[in-house]
Amino acid sequence: MTAEAIRLAKRVAAQLGCSRAEAERYIAGGGVEVDGAVVEDPASRVLPAQDVRVLPGASAEEAPPVTILLHKPAGMNSGVGTRGEPALACLAPETLAQAHGQPRFLQRHLHKLTLTSPLETDASGLVVYTQDFRVVRKLVEEGERVEQEFIVDVSGAIRDGGLALLNHGLHFNGKPIAPMKVSWQNERRLRFALKGVKPGLIDHMCREVGLEIVDLRRIRIGRLPMAGLQPGQWRYLLDYERF
Numbered sequence: 001m002t003a004e005a006i007r008l009a010k011r012v013a014a015q016l017g018c019s020r021a022e023a024e025r026y027i028a029g030g031g032v033e034v035d036g037a038v039v040e041d042p043a044s045r046v047l048p049a050q051d052v053r054v055l056p057g058a059s060a061e062e063a064p065p066v067t068i069l070l071h072k073p074a075g076m077n078s079g080v081g082t083r084g085e086p087a088l089a090c091l092a093p094e095t096l097a098q099a100h101g102q103p104r105f106l107q108r109h110l111h112k113l114t115l116t117s118p119l120e121t122d123a124s125g126l127v128v129y130t131q132d133f134r135v136v137r138k139l140v141e142e143g144e145r146v147e148q149e150f151i152v153d154v155s156g157a158i159r160d161g162g163l164a165l166l167n168h169g170l171h172f173n174g175k176p177i178a179p180m181k182v183s184w185q186n187e188r189r190l191r192f193a194l195k196g197v198k199p200g201l202i203d204h205m206c207r208e209v210g211l212e213i214v215d216l217r218r219i220r221i222g223r224l225p226m227a228g229l230q231p232g233q234w235r236y237l238l239d240y241e242r243f
Contacts, residue, residue: 008023016054028040028063034052065132068234069126075121138222146222148221150202151191153215154214
């Protein structure tokens with residue numbers, strides 16, 4: 001009679017003499033190997049002959065939530081899928097920007113992420129996804145108070161007094177736009193530092209003063225710059241970093 005496969009969580013619980021919930025946390029935390037390969041799905045099924053091993057240092061504690069910083073390339077949708085997973089093929093371990101203190105990549109880090117800072121598809125730059133309610137509160141619920149910085153390449157000739165109007169004096173959707181900091185970086189590049197960013201706002205402002213956007217890139221959200229992330233590359237927010 002052929003032995004039947006059982007759920008990995010049940011096997012680990014029996015081996016360790018722990019609860020099924022604890023076993024599931026060991027597995028989802030990347031702490032269990034089956035025949036020498038880490039398996040992160042507690043529902044995986046194993047046969048009695050298979051070697052199941054709990055790795056040294058594995059923990060049954062709830063894993064802390066993660067926040068992901070992505071350099072979104074132009075042309076990529078920054079939205080999330082119907083089950084909460086990122087709708088971004090580049091969110092994969094091979095594109096992780098390795099840095100000191102980065103946590104180990106786990107599949108659970110891609111579950112139930114909130115997109116806090118969407119960008120237009122044609123734009124590029126820093127985008128933030130998080131499992132952490134504190135980051136959601138800061139960037140979504142209190143997002144109107146968080147400054148963002150953009151670099152905008154433009155074409156066309158700016159109208160007389162246009163730079164002053166960009167800083168203060170334009171309207172969007174029938175309402176006055178709050179004052180912001182806009183300056184020339186060179187003859188074809190503007191820097192915007194503003195709060196309360198809404199989709200289409202910067203494009204509308206540029207058109208109002210006779211300019212067309214050639215390239216739009218977000219380089220900072222709050223106190224966090226995009227820094228050395230290359231297009232399509234991502235990293236985790238570190239414990240000491242704050243927006």
